[in-house]
Amino acid sequence: MTDVLAIADHRRGELRDVSYELVSAGRDLADATGGDLHLVVISGTVDAFAEKLNREGVDVVHTVDHGEEFNHDVYAQAIVQLYDAVSPQFLLAPNSVNGLDYAPAVANRLDLPLVTDTVDLEVDGDTLVATREMYGGKVETTVELTGERAAVTIRSAEWPAAGGTGEATIEAFDATIDEDAIGSTVTGFEEVAGGDVDIGDADVLVSVGRGIEEEENLELIHELADALGATVSSSRPIVDAGWLPKNRQVGQSGKVVTPDVYIAIGISGAVQHVAGMKGSDTIVAINTDPNAPIMDIADYAIHDDLFDVVPALIEEFR
Amino acid sequence: MMKVLVTVKEVATVEDEFEIEGTAIDERYLGADLNEWDDYAIEEAVQIAEAIGEDDVEVVTVTIGPEDCEQTIRQALAKGADRSIRVWDDALEDAELLDVGAKTAILAAVVEDEEPDLVLSGVQSGDDSFMATGVSLADAVGFQWAAVVNSLDLDTEAGVASVRRELEGGVEELTDVTLPAVLTIQTGINEPRYASLRGIRMAQRKELAVRGLDDLGLDSSVVAGDLRLTGMSVPESESDATVFTGGPEETASELAAILREKGVGQ
Numbered sequence A: 001m002t003d004v005l006a007i008a009d010h011r012r013g014e015l016r017d018v019s020y021e022l023v024s025a026g027r028d029l030a031d032a033t034g035g036d037l038h039l040v041v042i043s044g045t046v047d048a049f050a051e052k053l054n055r056e057g058v059d060v061v062h063t064v065d066h067g068e069e070f071n072h073d074v075y076a077q078a079i080v081q082l083y084d085a086v087s088p089q090f091l092l093a094p095n096s097v098n099g100l101d102y103a104p105a106v107a108n109r110l111d112l113p114l115v116t117d118t119v120d121l122e123v124d125g126d127t128l129v130a131t132r133e134m135y136g137g138k139v140e141t142t143v144e145l146t147g148e149r150a151a152v153t154i155r156s157a158e159w160p161a162a163g164g165t166g167e168a169t170i171e172a173f174d175a176t177i178d179e180d181a182i183g184s185t186v187t188g189f190e191e192v193a194g195g196d197v198d199i200g201d202a203d204v205l206v207s208v209g210r211g212i213e214e215e216e217n218l219e220l221i222h223e224l225a226d227a228l229g230a231t232v233s234s235s236r237p238i239v240d241a242g243w244l245p246k247n248r249q250v251g252q253s254g255k256v257v258t259p260d261v262y263i264a265i266g267i268s269g270a271v272q273h274v275a276g277m278k279g280s281d282t283i284v285a286i287n288t289d290p291n292a293p294i295m296d297i298a299d300y301a302i303h304d305d306l307f308d309v310v311p312a313l314i315e316e317f318r
Numbered sequence B: 001m002m003k004v005l006v007t008v009k010e011v012a013t014v015e016d017e018f019e020i021e022g023t024a025i026d027e028r029y030l031g032a033d034l035n036e037w038d039d040y041a042i043e044e045a046v047q048i049a050e051a052i053g054e055d056d057v058e059v060v061t062v063t064i065g066p067e068d069c070e071q072t073i074r075q076a077l078a079k080g081a082d083r084s085i086r087v088w089d090d091a092l093e094d095a096e097l098l099d100v101g102a103k104t105a106i107l108a109a110v111v112e113d114e115e116p117d118l119v120l121s122g123v124q125s126g127d128d129s130f131m132a133t134g135v136s137l138a139d140a141v142g143f144q145w146a147a148v149v150n151s152l153d154l155d156t157e158a159g160v161a162s163v164r165r166e167l168e169g170g171v172e173e174l175t176d177v178t179l180p181a182v183l184t185i186q187t188g189i190n191e192p193r194y195a196s197l198r199g200i201r202m203a204q205r206k207e208l209a210v211r212g213l214d215d216l217g218l219d220s221s222v223v224a225g226d227l228r229l230t231g232m233s234v235p236e237s238e239s240d241a242t243v244f245t246g247g248p249e250e251t252a253s254e255l256a257a258i259l260r261e262k263g264v265g266q
């Protein structure tokens, strides 16, 4: 029981990047425990996925050939059975929307302690030490898991993607799926965020967050965008409030953008937001809070009230 | 009669400038608020009651928390929940961190008492962000579930919730979930209302029952959990940003120069 079992993430025929990051995180843990790294890929074109997942450091890839798309009941059943067969010390899952749809249930069923959204993992003797954020990234905490085994989800883009080609054996795992226990059915997928503007095409984005406070104040942001010849985008709360349409939302559940210049105004820089804009060439942050996480990735910053700075900036470009 | 149970948490909020005492933020810099995600869950439950008929749906909230958070619970009652349960105990008072397993055990006991048809919880709480309690709870009580729901259509006759799960990258998954179920509710699913004055007045008269672990048939050992918080720190700033200082005219002018250099606004 020194092994690590990691669960690959895929959607609509594609492995997601976090799958390769799980290989890196899993390999580090397995090195620390002196065990093997097992991967499992469930549903879809599992054999093709297994070939791709056979990267450096992987010892075994298990395939569970059942259905096409993600279903949490199938995942939970298959993982519990494979867990019994492999008997790993650590179960690793992605902290993705689908990972969060099965990992807590699996941990409960296996009576494993669960720690989610980790950004760093270390093994200290018998103890797993996990680093994770609290209060929207304002603080980092270390959490120790007592007990011999644990289930862990990892935040995406925190570990490097494993490369190379491994020497893994690929084994079909014959899970017994009880169809009667499946209580949810996926009936389709839909792409949202279509519409008039594609913020992904813009060279310059003026992006607004909750710091703007009121819908009326958005006028200021539109004025700035007009003066700069830029497009307006936003963080999630602005879209949730219905002040801008969904196609303007930058982030994990919105659009991923890579403009030449991204100006974040009154945006704290939560991880789900940063996931959508960190690839921008130049990032400017205007925020009263000098410790806001957005400052970590900003190239230029003004630590001041947007209601003072934005009008002055508009003046500059008139 | 249909029953909807909503998990409601009072979260700690932190001021911009703060200090850490040991493994916690110094209380002087902490505030308290209704968890943003739970606000949407409450609204969804109240809208279900309004759509089906308020006499045919009971909305009950459950909170694990000390007496201080009754103000937050009253907000949920003022917005239209019918009654509330608050779970608290000396054993909980002493706990530094309630992990997913501990919360699951407590909430599962409440679900078993109340036997709701539907449980709505927030996707996450804004302070510790485990994002796991709802799904863990579902498995513990043998309910179906769906995580990160941003649209919900109930067919009570068929006993099915048709939901949209918000995946990454602007993709939504359409899923039918058999009731009873736990759904974790994402922000933006609705527009949470402000409590009306009448609602606030009525909330004062609604039932808010306090239960200890004993009342729920639980042993105080459930609180211990398997996770220990051993450190808290401000992440070392990775910032290498050029910070413009001075009054707004100065900073705006310096930023404007950089933007022009990059061809913006030309």
Ligand SMILES: Cc1cc2nc3c(=O)[nH]c(=O)nc-3n(C[C@H](O)[C@H](O)[C@H](O)COP(=O)(O)OP(=O)(O)OC[C@H]3O[C@@H](n4cnc5c(N)ncnc54)[C@H](O)[C@@H]3O)c2cc1C
Residues within 6 Å of the ligand: A136, A208, A209, A210, A211, A212, A234, A235, A236, A237, A249, A250, A251, A252, A253, A254, A255, A265, A266, A267, A268, A269, A270, A271, A272, A273, A276, A286, A287, A288, A289, A292, A304, A305, A306, A307, B123, B124, B148
């Ligand atoms: C599953 C999931 C998916 C998500 N997907 C996304 C996503 O795609 N995109 C996204 O953006 N979020 C997403 N979120 C939400 C995310 O976690 C944050 O809640 C959100 O990004 C916060 O938006 P914000 O920065 O505008 O608001 P806040 O975090 O409230 O920040 C407001 C900022 O404004 C500053 N401010 C306030 N007043 C002023 C002023 N007068 N002048 C200057 N600055 C001021 C404050 O200092 C603060 O830093 C998701 C969350 C979950 C759980």
